[in-house]
Amino acid sequence: MSNTSSGYPRIGILVVAYNASTTLAKTLDRIPVDFRDKIAEILVLDDASHDDTHLEGQSWAERNHLVKTIVMRHPKNLGYGGNQKAGYKLAIERGLDIIVLLHGDGQYAPEMLPEMVAPLVNGEADAVFGSRMMEKGAARKGGMPLYKLVGNRILTKVENRMLGTNLTEFHSGYRAYSVRALTEIPLQNNTDDFDFDTQIIIQLVHAGKRIVEIPIPTYYGDEICYVNGMRYAKDVIKDVIEYRFASKGFGTSNWVASPDEYAFKDGDGTSHAQLLDMLSAAPPSRVLDVGCSGGRLAEFMRAAGHHVTGIDYIEVPSVRERTDAFHQVDLQYGIPAEVGTGFDVVIAGDIIEHVARPGAALREMQRVLRPGGQVLLSVPNFGHWYPRTRTTFGMFGYDRRGILDDTHLRFFTRSTLRRLVRQSGFDVVEERTTGLPLGVVSEMDGRRLRLLRRVDRGLVKLRPTFFGYQFIMRLTPHAEEAQLVHG
Numbered sequence: 001m002s003n004t005s006s007g008y009p010r011i012g013i014l015v016v017a018y019n020a021s022t023t024l025a026k027t028l029d030r031i032p033v034d035f036r037d038k039i040a041e042i043l044v045l046d047d048a049s050h051d052d053t054h055l056e057g058q059s060w061a062e063r064n065h066l067v068k069t070i071v072m073r074h075p076k077n078l079g080y081g082g083n084q085k086a087g088y089k090l091a092i093e094r095g096l097d098i099i100v101l102l103h104g105d106g107q108y109a110p111e112m113l114p115e116m117v118a119p120l121v122n123g124e125a126d127a128v129f130g131s132r133m134m135e136k137g138a139a140r141k142g143g144m145p146l147y148k149l150v151g152n153r154i155l156t157k158v159e160n161r162m163l164g165t166n167l168t169e170f171h172s173g174y175r176a177y178s179v180r181a182l183t184e185i186p187l188q189n190n191t192d193d194f195d196f197d198t199q200i201i202i203q204l205v206h207a208g209k210r211i212v213e214i215p216i217p218t219y220y221g222d223e224i225c226y227v228n229g230m231r232y233a234k235d236v237i238k239d240v241i242e243y244r245f246a247s248k249g250f251g252t253s254n255w256v257a258s259p260d261e262y263a264f265k266d267g268d269g270t271s272h273a274q275l276l277d278m279l280s281a282a283p284p285s286r287v288l289d290v291g292c293s294g295g296r297l298a299e300f301m302r303a304a305g306h307h308v309t310g311i312d313y314i315e316v317p318s319v320r321e322r323t324d325a326f327h328q329v330d331l332q333y334g335i336p337a338e339v340g341t342g343f344d345v346v347i348a349g350d351i352i353e354h355v356a357r358p359g360a361a362l363r364e365m366q367r368v369l370r371p372g373g374q375v376l377l378s379v380p381n382f383g384h385w386y387p388r389t390r391t392t393f394g395m396f397g398y399d400r401r402g403i404l405d406d407t408h409l410r411f412f413t414r415s416t417l418r419r420l421v422r423q424s425g426f427d428v429v430e431e432r433t434t435g436l437p438l439g440v441v442s443e444m445d446g447r448r449l450r451l452l453r454r455v456d457r458g459l460v461k462l463r464p465t466f467f468g469y470q471f472i473m474r475l476t477p478h479a480e481e482a483q484l485v486h487g
Contacts, residue, residue: 008038011039011100011117013043014043014101015104017044017104018077020056025056032111038114041070047089053073053195085196100113100116101174107287108172115214125212130174131169133152142219144220157398162243164205165205172216177389181204183209185204198236225245249400249401251435252402252406271350272378279375280304287301287309288308288339290346291354293319301323308325309339312326314328316358335367348361348376356409366424381412385466386404402437429472433468435467437469
């Protein structure tokens with residue numbers, strides 16, 4: 001059994017194996033004897049092999065009592081990524097602190113296990129990758145075929161460029177992870193295929209986790225490779241492109257974590273900038289921020305001297321520090337009495353498209369206004385060329401944010417929004433149209449970005465219903481509605 005001392009991290013070795021009956025025991029034998037007392041558990045997961053991999057693992061476990069070894073055989077093949085997901089789930093359930101991925105075919109050196117875990121034990125990393133590319137010429141000396149070496153370097157260069165990283169290798173399967181870090185990324189949504197390793201790197205980078213590389217020896221023997229190189233390269237490139245789009249709000253990739261807080265839209269011409277500008281002429285006012293999320297917009301309003309009450313159906317951390325008062329409210333059930341009434345301004349920034357009954361929500365906002373109060377409303381334009389193009393070519397689908405945000409329940413064009421506003425008892429006293437949020441989705445330099453903004457503003461002015469990204473309205477209740485509510 002393991003002699004791991006109290007206070008020392010519980011280290012697990014996850015051995016993924018498939019048709020590895022001839023190599024598994026030899027690989028396990030190579031685990032340094034003087035390191036075995038540091039290992040809490042070895043988890044051998046046989047991915048429904050067609051040979052005796054499972055029996056070989058059990059036989060090794062019976063002969064080696066220094067380390068607790070659990071051998072499991074999946075009843076069906078889960079795939080390379082699926083086998084890892086099962087292993088990491090087991091590591092979490094068994095309370096391990098560090099988990100090292102080791103391949104049962106012996107391609108990655110078990111002799112390097114002490115070096116692989118050292119940065120994690122010392123608290124210097126959240127993940128450690130063994131790299132065959134750190135030492136010049138080592139990969140070729142170890143038998144890596146030239147075409148694989150070239151392909152590895154090309155893919156790694158592309159991935160580094162697209163992710164803003166500086167790793168020497170993306171495609172080594174020798175990994176060590178902090179189990180806590182694994183619990184903080186949506187790895188169960190990852191692919192079951194060989195590009196699982198790429199997706200988990202992307203998730204760690206997206207989450208701001210610390211990655212350390214160490215050099216490892218390269219070994220290519222007579223093991224069978226189950227990877228289709230061209231398909232793997234295609235999948236890897238697809239993953240990084242999908243991530244880039246998801247990070248900009250396009251698509252709904254469930255393996256890329258979404259922020260809990262609704263994004264504050266800063267920058268020239270965005271809906272939030274327009275709402276702040278429309279509020280700038282008002283004296284210090286009592287403002288109700290409907291759907292305030294984390295209170296980013298409220299911060300700016302408070303800085304301008306306004307008293308801001310925020311409501312939202314979830315409480316985002318720090319929202320109470322950014323608002324004068326916060327109430328957790330599901331707008332679909334109305335605005336409760338404890339929120340109060342007599343507000344000078346109600347801000348409904350990109351909110352009514354999220355509720356099933358937007359007309360009822362607008363009437364609730366009218367009810368809590370003081371006589372002469374106003375609602376500042378922003379709504380994305382479904383008539384914009386982007387959703388029109390996607391629907392025209394049969395590519396309708398949701399995004400992580402924007403016009404096709406996957407949390408939107410209702411869609412509006414300018415005419416349907418105007419109709420809803422009138423039917424809900426409001427007059428439109430001011431209307432604005434924004435262009436594309438280019439500062440959010442573009443990484444162009446300042447000069448080109450300014451030029452593109454000028455072109456976009458010109459197109460919005462020319463045809464707002466087609467090029468307008470969002471509509472911003474200043475609303476006041478109909479005179480008769482105001483008398484009915486406040487009379």
